[in-house]
Amino acid sequence: MQFQEILRLLQNIDRRIIYSVLFVAVTFPFYIDWPPVRIEVSREVEDAYNVIESIPPHSNPLMISFDYDPASAAELTPMAEAVLHHCFSRGIRVLAISLQYSGLGAGIASDVVPRIAAEYGRKQNVDWAFLGFQPNAVIAMLQMGEDFKKTFPIDYYGTPVNEIPLMEPIQNYDQIPAVITLASTAVGEYWAVYPGSRYGLKVLAGLTAVYTADIQPFYQSGQISGILGGLKGAAEYEKRIDKIGDGTAGMRSQKTVHYMIILFIVIGNIAYLLSRRRG
Amino acid sequence: MRPCRIAATISIALLPFASLTTPEAQELNPPSLPPVSDLSVEDKPLDAGEALKISFSRSPGDPAGHGPVTRYELFRSGPGGTEFVAVKSFQAQQAGNRFSYEDLNLRPGRDYAYFVRTHLQNGAYVDGARVGPVAPIRQWFFTNKFNTLITTALFIALVLFMIRAAKQGRELFIRKIAGLDAIDEAVGRCTEMGKPTLYVPGISTIADVATIASLNILGQVAKRIASYQSRILVPNRDPIVFPVTQDVVKLAFTEAGYPHNYRPDDIYFVTNDQFAYAAAVCGTMVRERPGANLLLGMFAAESLVLAETGASVGAIQIAGTDAISQLPFFVTACDYTIIGEELYAASAYIGRETSLLGSLKGQDYFKAVCIVLIVIGVLAMTLGVILEGAPFNFVKEMLRVRSTGG
Amino acid sequence: MRIQLPLLICAIVGIFMAVQYFVPALLPIYNRLNDYLQIVYAFSIVLGVASVLHRHGGKVQKRRKDWVYSLAAIAAMVLMMLAGFIEGRGSGTLFQNLFNAVLLPVQATMFALLAFYLASASFRAFRTRSTDATVLLVAAVIVMIGRLDDGRSLAIPDMARWILNTPNLVAKRAILIGVGLGMASTALKVVLGIERSYLGSGKE
Numbered sequence: 001m002q003f004q005e006i007l008r009l010l011q012n013i014d015r016r017i018i019y020s021v022l023f024v025a026v027t028f029p030f031y032i033d034w035p036p037v038r039i040e041v042s043r044e045v046e047d048a049y050n051v052i053e054s055i056p057p058h059s060n061p062l063m064i065s066f067d068y069d070p071a072s073a074a075e076l077t078p079m080a081e082a083v084l085h086h087c088f089s090r091g092i093r094v095l096a097i098s099l100q101y102s103g104l105g106a107g108i109a110s111d112v113v114p115r116i117a118a119e120y121g122r123k124q125n126v127d128w129a130f131l132g133f134q135p136n137a138v139i140a141m142l143q144m145g146e147d148f149k150k151t152f153p154i155d156y157y158g159t160p161v162n163e164i165p166l167m168e169p170i171q172n173y174d175q176i177p178a179v180i181t182l183a184s185t186a187v188g189e190y191w192a193v194y195p196g197s198r199y200g201l202k203v204l205a206g207l208t209a210v211y212t213a214d215i216q217p218f219y220q221s222g223q224i225s226g227i228l229g230g231l232k233g234a235a236e237y238e239k240r241i242d243k244i245g246d247g248t249a250g251m252r253s254q255k256t257v258h259y260m261i262i263l264f265i266v267i268g269n270i271a272y273l274l275s276r277r278r279g
Numbered sequence: 280m281r282p283c284r285i286a287a288t289i290s291i292a293l294l295p296f297a298s299l300t301t302p303e304a305q306e307l308n309p310p311s312l313p314p315v316s317d318l319s320v321e322d323k324p325l326d327a328g329e330a331l332k333i334s335f336s337r338s339p340g341d342p343a344g345h346g347p348v349t350r351y352e353l354f355r356s357g358p359g360g361t362e363f364v365a366v367k368s369f370q371a372q373q374a375g376n377r378f379s380y381e382d383l384n385l386r387p388g389r390d391y392a393y394f395v396r397t398h399l400q401n402g403a404y405v406d407g408a409r410v411g412p413v414a415p416i417r418q419w420f421f422t423n424k425f426n427t428l429i430t431t432a433l434f435i436a437l438v439l440f441m442i443r444a445a446k447q448g449r450e451l452f453i454r455k456i457a458g459l460d461a462i463d464e465a466v467g468r469c470t471e472m473g474k475p476t477l478y479v480p481g482i483s484t485i486a487d488v489a490t491i492a493s494l495n496i497l498g499q500v501a502k503r504i505a506s507y508q509s510r511i512l513v514p515n516r517d518p519i520v521f522p523v524t525q526d527v528v529k530l531a532f533t534e535a536g537y538p539h540n541y542r543p544d545d546i547y548f549v550t551n552d553q554f555a556y557a558a559a560v561c562g563t564m565v566r567e568r569p570g571a572n573l574l575l576g577m578f579a580a581e582s583l584v585l586a587e588t589g590a591s592v593g594a595i596q597i598a599g600t601d602a603i604s605q606l607p608f609f610v611t612a613c614d615y616t617i618i619g620e621e622l623y624a625a626s627a628y629i630g631r632e633t634s635l636l637g638s639l640k641g642q643d644y645f646k647a648v649c650i651v652l653i654v655i656g657v658l659a660m661t662l663g664v665i666l667e668g669a670p671f672n673f674v675k676e677m678l679r680v681r682s683t684g685g
Numbered sequence: 686m687r688i689q690l691p692l693l694i695c696a697i698v699g700i701f702m703a704v705q706y707f708v709p710a711l712l713p714i715y716n717r718l719n720d721y722l723q724i725v726y727a728f729s730i731v732l733g734v735a736s737v738l739h740r741h742g743g744k745v746q747k748r749r750k751d752w753v754y755s756l757a758a759i760a761a762m763v764l765m766m767l768a769g770f771i772e773g774r775g776s777g778t779l780f781q782n783l784f785n786a787v788l789l790p791v792q793a794t795m796f797a798l799l800a801f802y803l804a805s806a807s808f809r810a811f812r813t814r815s816t817d818a819t820v821l822l823v824a825a826v827i828v829m830i831g832r833l834d835d836g837r838s839l840a841i842p843d844m845a846r847w848i849l850n851t852p853n854l855v856a857k858r859a860i861l862i863g864v865g866l867g868m869a870s871t872a873l874k875v876v877l878g879i880e881r882s883y884l885g886s887g888k889e
Contacts, residue, residue, distance in 0.1 A: 015591070018808060019801045026800065038834050040842075059375060070789040071554055071580065071796035102552075102730075104792075107774075107784045114776060136726045139719045146716065147383065157775060169373055171381055185579060186602075209832075210580070210604045216854050217861070232832060251833075257800065258829045264808045265822065272812050327712040418709040428707055434866075438873055484729075485883055488871045494882040518736040519729060523883060548740055550758075551733045554795035580796060587802040590809075601864045603857055608803075611810035619860040620867035626880070634879045642870040649862060 004278065010271035018264060025260040029252035037235075037251045044219060045236040048180070048204045048226025052083065055177045057091030061128075061166060063179040065191070066098040066109040067137065072184035072208050073108055078234035078247035079206040080112050080182050086241045088120040088127070093166055095176070097152070098133035099140055099187055106133035110156055125155075125164045132156035137187045138194060145173050145199045173199045178225070180204040188215060192223040206233065312340040312347065315395040315407035328387025328417030334379040338397050338405070341371060351378060352396040356411070358389035365396075387417040426677060433648065438641030445637030453639065458597050458615035459628050462496075462573065465595045466503050469570035475510035475545075476500070477569035479560060479585065480524060481576015481600070482516045482553060488623065489601045490520060493576035494527055495626030496599075500573065501531030508537060513546045514563060516556040521548040557581035561588040574598040574613070575622065578605045586612035599625070692878045699876030737762065824848055 029035065041049075055062055064083065068076045087094050096113050098105035109130055117128050131152040134140035143151040148170050149161050161167050169175055173195055181191045181203065188205045192215075195201040202225050205215050209230030218224040228237055231254060234247030315335045323330040333353065341348040348371040354363040369378045385391060392411025398404045445451055469476045478500060480493040497513070504511045513528060515521040525546045532541040549559040561584060564572065572589040574582070574596065582598075582605040589596045590612050598609035599617030609616045617625065620642075627635035698718075705711040741755035768779040775781065813819045830836050831845020874880035 013808065015805045018805050022801055022804050040834050056375075059373065069553070070792035073789060074793050074797070104784075104788070107781070108789070110774065110781065111776070111785060134723070135730065136723055139723055139726075142719060143716070165370075168368075168370060169378075174379060174381070208580075213849055213853060214604050214857065216850060217858055220850075220854075255833050255835075257804075258833060261804050261807050262826055262829060264804065265811045265826070268808055269811070269813055269822070272814075325709050327710045329713065421707055421709060424707055431703075434869065435873065438870060442879070488868045491871060491875065491880060491883050495880075498882065518733045521736065527882065548736050550737060552792075554792055558795065580799060583799055583802045583806065584795075587806055590806075601867070603860050603864070606860075608806070611806045620863040623864075623867035623871050626882070635874070638870050638874055638879065642866050646863065646866055649866075 004275065007271045007275040007278075011268055011275065013264065013268070021260060021264075022257060025256040026253045029256055030249070033252070035252060035255055037248070037255055039232075039235050039239045039248065039251065041236045041240050042233075044227035044229065045233055045240060046226075048206075048228055049086070049237065049240045051178050051202060051204055051225050052086055052092065052180070053090075055092050058093065060169065060175050060177055061093035061095040062087055063095045063097065063176050064109075064113075065179060065181045065183075066096065066105040066112075067100050067181050067183035067185070067187040068108070068208075069100055069102065069104040069184065070108065074250070075208050075231050075234070076182045076184065076206060077108065077112060078231065078245055078250070079228050079237065080108075081116055081245055082234055082237040082241060082243065082247065083180060083206070083228075084113065084116040085119075085243050085245075086237075088117055088122050089241075091127075094128040095166065095170070096128065096130040099137035100133060101135045101137065103133050103135075106130075106156060125159065125166055127166070129164050129166045130156045131161065138190055141190060141194045142198075145195055145201075147172060173201045176201060178202040178204060180206055182206040184208045184211065186211075186214075189218065192218045196223050204228075311403075312397060312399060312405055313338055314397055314405045315351065318393060318395050318407055318410045320391075320393050320410050320413045322413065322416045323381060325418050325421055325423070326415075328415045329383060329385050331382045331385060331391060331413060331415050332379070333382055333393060334377060335395055335407075336378075337371070337376050341397070346371070347399050347401075348397055349400055350398045352398060353380060354394050354396060355382065356392040358386060358391070360392075363392075363394070385415050388414050390414050434641075434645045437645050437648075438638050441641035441644065442634050442637035445633040445640070451636050451640050453624070453628060453636065456617065456621050456624065456628055458599060458617035458621065459496075459625055461595075461597055461615045462500060462629075463503065465571035465573070465597055466500065466507065466509070468595060469504075470507040470509045472570045474570035475512050475567055476504055476571045476573065477512045477514075477560075477564060477567070477589075477594070478573045479514065479576065480520060481574075481578055482556065482581065483577035484517050485519050485523060487577050489577040490517075492623045492625055493599075494520075494523060496573075496575055496629060497524060498527045498531055499626075499629040501528045502535050505532040505535035505537045505540060508540060510542070511545060512563060512567060512569065514556070514560050515546070515548045516551055516553075518548055518551060521546075553579060553581055554584075557584045560585055564588050564592050564594070568592055569594050572596045574600075574609070575617070575625075576600065578602055580605075583608040583612065589613075688881070688884060691884055692881070696876055696878060699872070703876075734762070 052062060064080065066080065084094065086092075094113065094117075096109050098109050100106070113128060113130055114124065117124070122128055131148075132155055134151060140151055148167065152161055154160050155164060179191060179195070179201055181188050183191075183205070184207070188207050188211060191201075191203045191205070196203040203223070204226045205218075205224050206228040207215055207230070209232070212227060212229030212233070215224060215227060219227055228234060231247055231250045234245070235251045236247075238245050238247045315338055318335040319333065321332045322328075323332050335351070337351075338346075338348060340346060350371055351369040352365050353367040353369070355366045356363045366382060367380050369380075382391075390412030391414070392409055393413075394409045395407040396404050397407070441451075466476055478497055480497060481487070481490055483490050485491070501511055511528060513524050515524055525543065528546050529538075529541050529543075532538050549556050563569075564585075565588065569589075569592070572585075572594045574585055574589075575598070578585075578600050579602065582600070582602075586596060586598060586609055596613035597615045597617070598613040599622040600606065600609065601619050601622055603619065606616065606618060624639050626632075627639045701711070701714075705715045738759065741758050743749075744752045744755040745759065765780065765783060768783060772778045772780060807825070811818070811822045811825060813822060827841055828845045828848055831842040831848075834842050836842065871880060875883065
């Protein structure tokens with residue numbers, strides 16, 4: 001095969017070859033615990049940790065809003081689990097809701113929260129409660145600023161909120177020390193714009209990596225107090241609470257995939273430059 | 280012994296048992312525990328006059344969660360001095376020494392009074408001092424939004440002024456937007472190749488401004504396609520947007536003079552699940568092999584799936600979205616990308632209607648005002664840091680959007 | 686009337702919403718309208734179900750191309766609805782099991798496709814065709830390596846952080862301001878009745 005033909009092929013590698021190599025790069029690290037990853041806790045994650053850490057145990061609950069659907073579960077559920085481990089291990093109460101419009105976030109929350117709570121022997125409606133979902137996120141956020149019980153008259157399991165001991169002192173955002181929104185859409189931003197600005201609620205954001213860059217202006221202006229960004233953010237939080245989970249495990253795959261993509265880009269560019277030089 | 284002395288002796292003997300016959304708990308007098316003494320009742324600021332903010336501290340004899348108190352109960356007397364009724368109960372075991380509550384659904388300007396009853400473990404209670412009358416006051420302006428009001432009024436005035444100027448015949452310049460100019464080229468290419476044009480109006484609802492902008496472009500594009508007697512496919516994700524797109528395309532074909540070429544099956548609703556919709560549209564791209572893909576509207580994670588599949592079938596791709604996070608994917612995978620507000624300008628750019636052009640220019644002039652304010656703010660903040668001067672902080676305070684209320 | 690009535694409703698409600706933002710005394714009406722909006726939103730879910738049934742039901746009834754897939758879609762929808770209504774949604778119910786075993790992996794799989802598309806798009810797009818393209822390529826490589834906390838000796842994580850937090854944010858903020866003004870302008874046009882595309886034809 002002529003060199004020029006080789007260069008042309010290298011510039012136009014078949015998609016199927018790229019996809020096959022990518023598949024191996026993603027799955028391989030799960031079986032062999034390689035490559036090694038070093039995780040340093042960033043300032044954004046440290047700030048988020050400090051906000052949650054400052055909540056007194058057995059007092060007013062941290063609100064966790066599951067605003068993502070199953071498509072983003074691989075990236076955001078490790079984050080949710082890390083935060084829940086942090087809360088339940090310290091006795092911080094948790095109030096879970098979901099503002100993911102189709103209710104799929106509620107399905108995820110109804111699985112994740114009880115499962116992690118059970119590991120620490122935390123009681124439903126005393127140490128944690130899950131109020132269910134509301135379809136219109138902005139309206140629900142504004143309503144909760146006035147009256148929680150009006151927005152969620154019953155919880156996800158059908159219990160009237162008036163009968164939930166954890167909800168007894170909770171009227172509106174004044175009694176909530178902070179909210180962490182786990183979102184894959186602009187809903188994460190709405191928490192800062194509506195409850196954050198209007199009611200002074202402290203907002204933490206756990207977002208997919210794509211949206212993390214969008215939320216930085218809010219963090220820099222202080223409207224958001226901490227950010228967990230993507231799978232790396234989950235891995236950093238796991239490191240901070242000293243509990244390894246899916247976030248850290250996924251970072252190995254992320255490393256191999258990143259380097260694989262860089263390798264393909266380099267190959268393509270070398271072939272491109274060589275073919276240009278040869279005219 | 281005289282009968283009266285016998286009666287008195289019996290009464291005294293029975294006295295310790297008197298409380299057992301009383302169904303209600305007794306107020307302790309004198310109280311063995313100090314009552315709540317710092318009950319505070321204030322008007323909630325910046326509201327419709329329907330709420331009062333109430334707060335109080337624990338009784339001094341009740342250390343947090345470990346004292347003889349079971350709960351605190353807030354009582355309220357309504358307008359006209361009605362009887363006190365319990366409105367809220369607070370468990371004493373909660374952490375912290377301060378309790379707060381917002382009493383809602385009150386009547387503006389009417390007097391209310393409150394006191395706090397401290398319930399003890401032995402069933403007794405102690406009442407605190409009454410506070411009131413306090414009336415919730417209705418406010419008529421959010422005083423913390425004055426700067427927002429000024430800028431909003433300025434914006435509306437600029438837009439209306441420019442619309443009027445445009446209607447009076449003033450020439451308004453709009454720079455070239457390559458992506459919008461390419462739409463004609465793309466539609467022409469499709470017609471030459473005998474292939475349909477695929478138009479994706481985004482995944483959002485009719486309430487989204489990007490969807491409204493996309494529908495504007497759809498009307499113009501559908502008219503061009505109708506005049507070329509070509510075909511347009513419009514898969515929809517939202518069930519409310521779907522009939523609107525049907526109507527828009529049908530009217531376009533009618534106005535172009537080819538109502539018989541309109542195919543209702545080409546404008547269809549798929550599903551409102553994000554990735555199921557993306558999969559369906561990808562399937563359409565692979566089967567129908569459109570000559571051009573127009574991806575205009577609000578998109579989320581499925582943007583790259585759509586753009587890459589479109590690139591793989593060899594279609595010319597023009598994408599436009601206001602979702603900033605999806606722009607990099609469109610830029611890498613599409614031939615032309617319409618960024619952010621260029622999408623909103625499309626209706627004015629393509630149709631050249633005077634009122635739309637005027638509003639676009641008004642928006643641009645307001646952007647110039649924003650730039651000036653940003654420069655002033657940055658200079659003031661920088662000088663404030665260098666010179667440690669209070670006057671420069673005044674600029675910061677003037678431009679800041681405050682929270683609390685509304 | 687078909688056009689005038691929606692325009693009038695839009696104008697009245699739009700102006701009220703703008704005014705109430707500055708007037709606390711109007712908050713009760715605003716809260717009541719929000720309650721109504723929640724109900725309307727819930728009805729749109731009903732509309733979605735009806736649309737799916739109409740479209741796929743029509744395909745099954747007329748035995749159009751790929752009608753079997755439409756039958757599968759309807760069957761899946763009915764199964765989930767019945768499972769939820771009969772047994773409820775708690776842990777261990779059929780509804781929750783179907784959600785965890787079918788819906789969750791299916792949606793995650795579709796999202797996972799993005800990784801493959803990203804790889805092929807990056808390979809195709811990141812070429813040193815021009816100065817701009819070269820800058821884009823170098824920035825992308827630095828950010829990809831920096832996000833892994835590798836290359837510390839070359840300060841790559843710090844460079845990646847700077848790229849994300851400075852030039853990237855500068856551009857994003859500028860676009861955000863433009864988008865915000867564009868949205869406000871479009872909303873104003875909708876309220877004033879200048880923009881009528883949401884009505885469909887916009888004409889009588």
